[in-house]
Amino acid sequence: MNTLENVASTSRGQRVPEQAYTMSSKRASKKSGNVEAPKKPSNKPYVLPTPMTCQFCGAKLFKNESTFFCCGEGEVHLASNLMPSFLRQLFISNDDTSKNFRQYVMLYNSTFVFTSLGVKKDNELAHRNRGIYTFRVQGQMYHFINDILPTQERPRYIQLYFYDTDLELAERSQISSEMHPDVLRLLMRLMETNPYAQFFRSLRDLDVQEWNRIVIWFDPTHDQRTHNAPTASQVAGIWVEDAPADSPLTHDIVVYARSGASHRILHYYGCYDPLQYTILFPYGETGWHRCIYRRNVRRRPNQQGESFPINEVLVQTIDDLLYSEEQVAHTRDSDKKVSCRDYYCYRLQIRLRDTLILLHCGRLLQQYIVDMYIKIESTRLDFIRHNQSVIRADLYQGISDSYIAEETRSSNIGYRLILPATFLGCGRDMHCRYLNSMGIVQRYGKPDIFLTITCNPRWPEIERELLPFEEVQNRPDLIARIFRSKLIELKKDIVEKQLFGKVAGYVYVIEFQKRGLPHAHFLIILHSEHKIRNPESYDMHVCAEIPDEDRFPHLHAAVLKHMMHGPCGRNFPTNPCMRDRKCKNHYPREFSQFTTNGHNSYPIYRRRNDGKAANVRGAQLDNRWVVPYNPFMLAKYDCHLNVEVCSTVKAVKYLYKYVYKGHDRVSFALTETDSPMEIDEISSYQSARWVSPPVAAWRIFRFCLNEIHPNIVVLQVHLPNMQTSGFAIGRLVYTNPSEGERHYLRLLLTNVRGPLSFDDLLTVNDLRCTSFREAAYRHGLLEADNSIEKCLEEASQYQLPFVLRRLFATLLIYCQPKNPRDLLDKFYSHLSEDFAVTFPSNPRKVFIMTLKSISSIIESMGKSFDSFDFGGLTVDEDTADHRRMKEIEEEINIPVTADDIEAVKLLNSEQRKTFLYSTLLANLRSRGIIALAVASSGIAASNIAGGRTKNSRFKIPLDTDEHLSNQIPKQSGLAELIRACRLIIWDEASMAKRQTIEHFERTLRDICSCNTVFGGKIVVFGGDFRQVLPVIPKSTLQEAVNASFVLSPLWPTLTKIHLTVNMRAIHDPGFSDFELKVGNGSPPFENGEDITLPRHILISVDQNCSLIDKLISSVYPDISLLNLDPFRTTKKVILTSKNEDADVINHMLVTKQAGQAFEYKSFDEAINITTEQYSVEFLNTLRPSGLPPHHLVLKKNSPIILLRNLDPTSGLCNGTRLICRAFSRNVIEVEIVIG
Structure with a gap:
């Protein structure tokens, strides 16, 4: 079912009456839970409602923004001065002079600044002829004020204010020919009102000796809540040589006439802004400083008394603790001050009556907003730098997650400046969030949807706020705010409206492209009943085709605009996705008629070769170039919105590693040296990360950079007497094994x-x-280092020697001990005890017979004695000729029972496959003729005398294809055995892939040197195609059918014989007839979809009992009496479609069983890792195929099933049922019941 083919249809499912009992016949309905029909794409994009206006400050508020966002509900109020009319006209007019001014506004500003700017910016993005201009910087931004008098160089910055008007204009004009003289004259006239310019120009007529030093006050004292236009005397003063020695020069900026040194303007100086942005603040308006107070501060609930206790439950991190302590100590004062972030958040609001033109100053706004965010960041980092003692206590005493192993080494303490996880975006923060997200995976399973949404700069909400001449990249505030509003709407669609189904958990992280546009990565985990499990359900949510233009014109346009990759390839080698002349994203993809599962990757989506194509960016692109999307979401949000099903990706950790890879920064590494060195993580972070205008706006507005649901509360792990504070219980912090x-x-x-x-x-x-x-x-x-030895020690206390030898061989094959010879020598007396009793005077013979016995067991398991390092030990008679004869002797010596010989008399009345197999095998073997019996599964092979699995007997690899050659040497004993046999029986052939049988047929022809089908051998295949088809993980129905033997070219060459009587249900003809109809696809249907089950096979339930309890009591009514007759349970079984359901039922059954419980837990560890970290709990939650659950609880007489083919010749196959008889720490003694 494809998304686009069903968007206009309604759900065909109807409410089923309580009296009706139905079973879905569709794979999508059975496997995917309650998946609703996809929503129809809209014919126009979603547009945010008209912005509201803040009643306190008059700022525009977009949807999902509160009045706290702009001014703290009136607590923040800053005065603004009227901008000169001619300057305002330069920003908003459309004449040539104004266009020139706006195009080179940064150049004009830098011509009149008082301070120089020290910054490393991305020059590639700063060139107009190479794309959109973006002011993107790396590291810190520094403001310097130089000497007043020039030396040998051309005068610049503050030095230009000491020239008279004509010379000043000439000097400024020589800076760049792009600047218009009329604009320079207007700006020079503007500077006449600037208090800093007034002061420096007033020094023109004074002798240099009279003002050897000048002091610029770093924090003017005027109140910005009422006015913000200082005078010349308020911003600077002359400092004479005979000034008092104790004057506070250290806190202000001292400028000399000639000193050869520059003075840095620190970020917390009030003059930081007006000295650098003279055009934006022509009256010298002071920027943020530490003495700006809030207005009408409401008393907080915790300010009613003199004491302010800290709530330890709410304190989850060291930063929370420091913040709470700071609040307690400075509540009366600090709560009344305007923070640096609040200040610039207020300044960057859109107000209709605002006299400032800050938001419309083009490229200069990009620089200003980046500069101001770095100022905010520096304020926070300064606090962290000056509180290292407390942060290191947090780190080393176990409150924080261990980031790297070296952090716990005592030799490193005191040599590292820590950047804690409480600083958003740093490495520790992203690592902590990664661990939190893995905690959600541990609880709810792997994610189902990987979604990426990118801001569309052409959204109508953005364009309607722009002036006619404005470019969208010059409004990072709008980009951030509109994208955030749309993102919240998207989250509502996913979580509240359950677009993909009921959400169990999710994470999302905001990132920014190189040119600044924000995008968000979502990883969404659905509840178990809404899991997306098969290709049919993939198509309900994801499409990778060009839609029909007539039916969906808006969606068609959105796909061509946002979701077409490239073009790239040989004709477009400069495309950013090209790596080594290939597309790193593997476009164009292959055409595909159906959606299928990829190999440990995203699905291979349906991309039909239907002739649809369109001209995109100068190339004809078809379905192979479509980036997967969800039609409803793409049509609604009209932007790049990539949706992928990620439940098929096994390496789930890499998805979360990608999401939490951290914000834009350059790569660097720390190397250890012999000598102690200080590692400054704060400086390393500052110098490595990049900041673009949208990043700065996002951080200034304090928008969420990432979110995780449900919330994870981290619990500290500390050794005795090393705790520092109390915490709520949640996820334990990660620890490194080296700790x-x-x-x-x-x-x-x-x-x-x-x-x-x-x-x-x-x-x-x-x-x-x-x-x-x-x-x-x-x-x-x-796990003990000697766990294998412990296992043999425990078993040797009560097991017989031949059992010990079988255990020894099993440990060799499946546990791979490092030194088999030492293990043999240590337990030789126990392994050879029976032979030593039989031959007490011949130790050499005892030794040889012990080795032969072990060798025979190893060979029965498909291995050879020589494949293990026994230090030169060999079995004397183990020659090639002996091995060839042994293969044949073993088959000839298979015992033939009288019952098997007499089974021929029951063939007509007992129509059982096993009777037919037994009759054929007994007849041939009783006459000395070799007949081989194999099966597709181990449990089926154990039901046939001398049966082996097909892979074990014929050396067939697990993965086969039409190109695989014969794996059996022609001179081997197995080849000799195949040539000698007269009959081959293959049971459960319906479960085998046709490629496997075709490979088997080619092998027979090659070994027998005969081109006749199956090499001229008689082969009997048995099986029922109405049962289990070939198992192909996460395949479509079509894929499973295509792999079936009936579609092989060998199928027409076979003679078909049918057994028509259901012998298992011969005493229940009604159920037998119903089962046959289901197998033939013709049962009674409900509404044409669901199979109606016979009422007599259903279990009645009541409200006082859960469904699972009722099921267990119906199937096992006497579970408490299991110890009296343990074999009763082996004749019954409860089947489930999911392993997790089987685990729940098994746990309930063991709990109800009488007796002492014995618990076993797996030792899980990640292999082939370098720097990756995995919590043990996460590894414990993984359920690889063929392995038991991490926590296994058993009792005496508990029935269990073997999950591997340990020794098929002894009945130890995948599916063999056993009963537990005794327990020790490393050994479980069991008895085979069925197998």
Whole structure:
């Protein structure tokens, strides 16, 4: 079902009456949960409603913005001065002079500044002829004020104010020929009102000795709430040589006539803004400083008394603690002051009656907004730099996540300036958020949807706020605010309106493109009933085709505008996506008639070769170039909106690593040296990160950079007496294994329930351990270095020698001990005990027979004795000729029972496959003729005398294709056996992929040197195609059918024989007939879709009992009596479609069973890793195929099923049922029941 083909249809499902019982016959309905029909794309994009106006300050407020956003509901109020009319006209008029002024506004501003600007900017983005202009900087921005009198160089900056008018105009005109003389004259006239310019020009007629030093007051004292136009005497003064020695020069800016040095204007100086942005502040208006007070401050609830206690539950990080302590100490004063961020957030608001022209100053606004954000950032980083002692206590005592292993080394303490995780966007912050998101994955599973939305600069909400001549890149405030409003609407669609289904958890992170446009990455986890599990459900949410222009004109235009990749390739080698002459995003994709699952990747979406194409950016592009999207969302938001199904991606950690890779910064590395060196993380961050105008606007407006749901509260892990504050319970902070005791303490806290104290954690089975590592080991949470030896030691105490030899061989094959010879020598006496009793005087023979027995077991498991390093030991008779004869002897010696010989008499009345197999095999084997029996599964092979799995017997690889050649050497014993056999029986052939059977057929022809089908051998295939088709993980129905044997070219060459009687249900003809109709696809249907189940096979339920409890009590009514007759449960089974449901039912069954419970936990670790970090809890939640759950609880007589083909010849196959008989720490003794 494709998204675009169903957008106009309604859901065909109807409410089912309570009396009706139905079972869905559609794979999408069964597997995908309650997936609603996709919403129809709209015919026009969504537009935000008309902005509201703040009643306190008159600012425009877009949707999802409150009155706190602009002015704190009236608490922040800053006066603004009337801009000179001629300057205002230069910004808003459309004549040639004004156009010249706006185009070179940064050049004009730099011509009249008092300070020089020190910054590293991206010059590539600053050139108009190479694209959109963007003021993007790396590192810090510095303002310097130089000497007043020029030296040998041309005068500049403050020095130009000492010339008379004509000379000043001449000098300024020589700076650049692009500047218009009339504009320069207007700006020079404007500077006549500037107090700083007035002061410096007043010094023209004074002798230099009279003003050897000049002091610029760093914080003018006027109140910005009422006026903001200082006078010349308020901004600077002359300092004579005989001034008092104790005058406070250190806090102000001292400028000399000639000193050869520059003075840095620090970010918290009030004169920081007017000295650099003279055009924006022609009256010398002071910028932010530390003495601006709020207006009409309301008393907070915690300000009623003299004491202000800190709420320890709300304090989750060291930054929260420091902030709370600072609030307690300075509540009466600091709460009344306007912060740096609040100040510039107020200045950057859109107000209709605002006399400032700040938001319309073009490129100069880009520089100004970046500069002001860096000022805010520097204020915060200064605080962090001066509170390192507390931050390091936080880090080393276990409150924060361990970022790198070296942080816990005592030798590094005191040599590192820490940038804590509370600073948004730094490495620790992103790492902490990554761990939080993995905690959600641990709880709800892998994400289902990966969504990326990018801001569209042509949104109508942005364009209607622009003046006719304005360019959108020069309004970063609008870009940030409109994108944020749309993002919140998108989140509502996803979470509240459940566009993809009910959301269990999500994360999103805001990033910014190189030229500044913001985009957001979403990772969305759906509830289990809404999971997107198969290609049919993928098509309901994601499309990768050009829509029909007649049916969906708006969507068609949006796809061509936003969702067409490239063009790239050989004809477009300069496209940014090209790497080594190939597209790094793998476009163009291949055509595909159906959506299929990729191999550990995103799905391969349907891209039909339907002839649809369009001219995009000078090239004809078809469906192969479409970036996957959701039709409803793309039509609504009209921007680049990529939607991918990511539930098929196995390496889920890389999705979250990509999302939390951090904000725009250059790469750098720290290397260790022999000598101690200080590592300054603060300076490293500042010098490495890039800031563009939209980034600065986003941060100034304090918009959320990332979000995670549900919330994760981090719990500290600290050793005894090293806590610093109280925390709420949530995710434990990550620890590195190299941290020793702290890591083992965390391991105990995540596995031991309800510990009362540290002593309680150290006590295991009434024995007090000396360390947390020992306690973790005694709890079974750590794998011992000698776990294989421990296993053999425990088994040797009660097992017979031949059982020990089979265990020894199993450990060799599946556990791969490092030194097999040492293991053999250590347990040789136990392994050879029976032979030593039989041949007490011949130790050499005992040794040889022990090795032969082990070798025989190893070979029965598909391996050879020589493949293990036994230090030169060999089995004497193990020659090539012996191995060839042994293969044949083993088949000839398969016992033939009387029942098998007599089974021929029951063939007509007992129409069972096994009777037919047994009759054929017994007849041939009783006459000394070799007949081979294989099956597609281990459990089916164990039901046939001498049966083996197809892969084990014929060396067929797990993955086969039409190009795979014969894997069996012609001179081997197996090849000799195949040539000697007269009959091959293959059971459950319907489960095998046709490529596997075709490879088997080619192998027979090659070994037998015969071009006849199957090499001239008689082959009997058995199976029922109405049952399980070939298993192809996450395949479509069409893929499973295409892999079936019936579509092989070999199928017509076979003679078909049908067994028509259902022997398993022969005593229930009604159910047998119903089952046959279901298999034939002709059962009774409800509404043409759902299969109606016979009422007599249903279980009645009541409100006093849960469905699972009722199911268990119906199937196992006597579970509490299991110990009296453990074999009763092996004749029943509850089947589920999901492993997690089976785990729940198994846990409930074991809980109801009487007896002592024995717990086993897996030791999970990530392999082939370098710098990646994985929490053990996350690894514990993974359920790889063929492995039991991490936490396994068993009791005596509990039935279990083997999940691997350990030894098929002994009945130990995948699916073999066993009963637990005894338990020890490393060994479980079981008895085979069925297998």
